[in-house]
Amino acid sequence: MKYSEIMVRYGELSTKGRNRKAFIGRLNGNVAKTLHDFPELTIRPKRDRLHIELNDLPYEPIMDRLSHVFGIQSFSPSIKVEKDMDKVREAALELMDRTAPKGVTFKVQTKRSDKTFELDTNGMNLALGDYMFDKRPDLTAQMKHPDVTLRVEIRREAIFLSTETVKGAGGLPVGTAGKAAMMLSGGIDSPVAAYLALKRGVDIEMVHFFSPPYTSDNALNKAKELTAKLTPYGGRIDFIAVPFAHIQEEIKAKVPEGYLMTVQRRLMLRLTEAIAHQRGDLAIFNGESVGQVASQTLQSMAAINDVTVMPIVRPVATMDKTEIIEQARKIDTYDLSIMPFEDCCTIFAPPSPKTQPRTDRARHYEQRIDVEGLMAEAMAGLQINSIRPGQEFLNQDQDIIAELL
Numbered sequence: 001m002k003y004s005e006i007m008v009r010y011g012e013l014s015t016k017g018r019n020r021k022a023f024i025g026r027l028n029g030n031v032a033k034t035l036h037d038f039p040e041l042t043i044r045p046k047r048d049r050l051h052i053e054l055n056d057l058p059y060e061p062i063m064d065r066l067s068h069v070f071g072i073q074s075f076s077p078s079i080k081v082e083k084d085m086d087k088v089r090e091a092a093l094e095l096m097d098r099t100a101p102k103g104v105t106f107k108v109q110t111k112r113s114d115k116t117f118e119l120d121t122n123g124m125n126l127a128l129g130d131y132m133f134d135k136r137p138d139l140t141a142q143m144k145h146p147d148v149t150l151r152v153e154i155r156r157e158a159i160f161l162s163t164e165t166v167k168g169a170g171g172l173p174v175g176t177a178g179k180a181a182m183m184l185s186g187g188i189d190s191p192v193a194a195y196l197a198l199k200r201g202v203d204i205e206m207v208h209f210f211s212p213p214y215t216s217d218n219a220l221n222k223a224k225e226l227t228a229k230l231t232p233y234g235g236r237i238d239f240i241a242v243p244f245a246h247i248q249e250e251i252k253a254k255v256p257e258g259y260l261m262t263v264q265r266r267l268m269l270r271l272t273e274a275i276a277h278q279r280g281d282l283a284i285f286n287g288e289s290v291g292q293v294a295s296q297t298l299q300s301m302a303a304i305n306d307v308t309v310m311p312i313v314r315p316v317a318t319m320d321k322t323e324i325i326e327q328a329r330k331i332d333t334y335d336l337s338i339m340p341f342e343d344c345c346t347i348f349a350p351p352s353p354k355t356q357p358r359t360d361r362a363r364h365y366e367q368r369i370d371v372e373g374l375m376a377e378a379m380a381g382l383q384i385n386s387i388r389p390g391q392e393f394l395n396q397d398q399d400i401i402a403e404l405l
Contacts, residue, residue, distance in 0.1 A: 001094045003059045003077040007153070007160055008050035008066065011073040011170050024050075027071040027173040033235030034065050034389055048113070049155075063166060065389070068232035070199050071176075072168030076151065078160045083117060088159055089131045092150060096132060096139075099163040105142035106132065112154040124152055172201030174234025179203040180313070181240075181276040183268065183286040186223045186343055189316055190287030191230065191333040192324050196315035197285045198233045204285060205238035207272050211245035211344040219341040221393040224385070229333050231389045241383040242271055247374045248348050254368040261353040262362045263369075264345075265295050265304045270371070271378055273308045278379075283311040289324065290317050294353040303357045 010027065028045040031052070035041055041062070042053040052062065059077045066075050081091045100106055110124040119127060128150065132139055153160040182197060182204040184190045197204050208223040220241060227239050247267050255263045272284050288296045295304065305312060316324050328334035 001079070001091075001098055002056065003054060004080040005054055005078055005160075006052040006059060006062055006066065006075050007078045007162065008052065008075045009073045009168070010048065010050070011071050011168060011172070020047075023071070023173055023176050026175045027069070030071070030173050030175065030235050031066070031069055034069055034232055035062065036235075036388065037390060038062065065232060066168070067166060068169055069173075070169050070171035070201065070233055071173035073170065074165050074168050076162035076165045078153075078162040080158045080160055083154075083159055085119075085127065088152075088161070089128065092128050092152075092161055093131070093135050095161050095163055096136060096148070096150060100136070100139065100148040102138045103140075104147035105140045106148040106150060107141060107143050107146045108132070108150045108152060110152040110154065114154050114156045117154045119154075124154065128152065169199070169233065171199035174198050174201055175203040177201035177203075178282045179205070179280060180283040180285050181205060181207050181272050181279070181281045183272055183284065184208045184223055184226065185287065185345060186219065186226065186337065186341070187287070188328050188334060188337040189289055189292075189324055191226050191337060192327045192331070193285055193287035193315040194230055195233065195327070195331050195333075197313070198230065202283075202285070203234065205240060205279065205281070207240050207242060207275055209242045209244040209268055209271075209344045211243075211248055211347060214245055214248075214347040215342050215344050218394070219343060222336060222339055222341050224387060224391075224393040226333055226336055227387045228389070228391045228393065229331070229336065231387055231391075236386050236388045239385045239387050240275060241385075242275070242378055243381040243383075244268070244344050244378065247369075247378060248344065250369045250374060252348050255365045257350045258352065258354045259357060259362060259365050260348060260350045261295055262300060262303050262357040263366050264348070265300075266307045266362060266366060267371070267374070269304055269312075270307050271375060273310050274375060274379060275382070276310060283313055284308070285313045285315065287316055288314045289319060289321070292321065294355045297355050299356040300354075303359045303362045306359045306362065 024045050028043060032043055040055045040057055042055060044051040079091050079095060081088050108125045108128045110121045112121050148163055151162045177200055180202050182194045184206040194204055206227050210220045224239055227237050231237050251260055251263050276284060290296060328337060
């Protein structure tokens with residue numbers, strides 16, 4: 001017996017009213033992007049289900065990819081059967097023989113969207129239940145918490161049978177909430193913030209600041225690898241690397257030590273806003289958590305935010321570090337994030353940064369550097385890559401990575 005398709009059930013889309021069609025279309029596109037390297041698949045979006053026809057491919061790797069796609073409530077490997085009860089009984093028995101071990105409890109659960117079919121919900125439950133008792137006397141019927149549930153969906157085009165249902169990632173299809181720039185540092189917090197943005201349907205593109213020769217290719221590849229870890233949740237993500245070394249050198253030379261961090265962050269935010277405007281992004285996301293470090297006190301945030309009126313969203317702002325780490329482990333970014341490659345945020349970090357910087361002072365010290373000229377130079381040096389599911393960037397350095405872990 002082979003499964004003919006994977007049946008996908010939608011998540012919050014049931015609440016979207018007239019926008020439902022657009023949400024389904026976006027989810028269909030995201031699933032297609034996530035499964036881009038399985039060209040044999042046929043994906044058919046319907047009003048209340050997404051059908052992924054396997055065309056003889058194994059279902060397990062497809063299921064693994066789908067578990068990361070936001071906007072999916074659940075999915076099941078299924079058998080498509082003609083609306084012929086003899087064939088339905090035969091396929092149901094074959095499915096139960098494969099998936100229901102001897103002596104387990106079971107029930108039949110039917111949904112009928114095609115009201116013209118000869119049997120209603122109870123009729124189908126009884127017909128298949130009685131047939132199972134005849135052919136599998138080892139099985140015991142149990143309506144509450146059975147070991148195996150034989151799910152039957154009577155739809156217009158066919159009848160679909162399944163015994164396995166996997167919970168989806170939930171949330172909204174990526175792209176349905178608009179597009180935003182995500183400031184990705186390479187630490188623990190920003191990948192978690194990016195994951196939460198994706199979960200609410202935001203189509204993010206990563207903005208990462210790098211500072212060669214002070215930071216290495218490994219640091220840049222680590223940020224790309226983190227981005228690749230997040231692509232299964234929504235498909236392709238654009239990665240924008242911003243050269244930042246010259247700006248840091250200028251700030252280091254002309255700004256008092258206590259304000260190095262504040263002015264540096266103001267330049268990062270200015271550049272991210274410029275990139276966002278250039279690429280049509282509606283907001284900026286970052287991984288700041290209130291009170292976690294000197295740049296994330298409310299006073300620091302106010303002094304840094306002073307340079308932009310663009311909305312800034314901080315998905316992990318109120319989470320404890322332990323909560324963020326727990327989430328990072330769940331999405332498999334933690335081990336990458338703790339790799340101790342040098343970071344542009346730390347290479348010129350002052351030993352005693354201001355935790356309560358004054359906005360007027362930050363503005364004053366910023367006047368000592370050529371903000372417009374330095375920004376134009378950085379914008380001219382942007383490196384943009386599209387990162388897709390399955391791409392790897394640190395494989396060539398396995399020996400180095402093994403030593404670091």
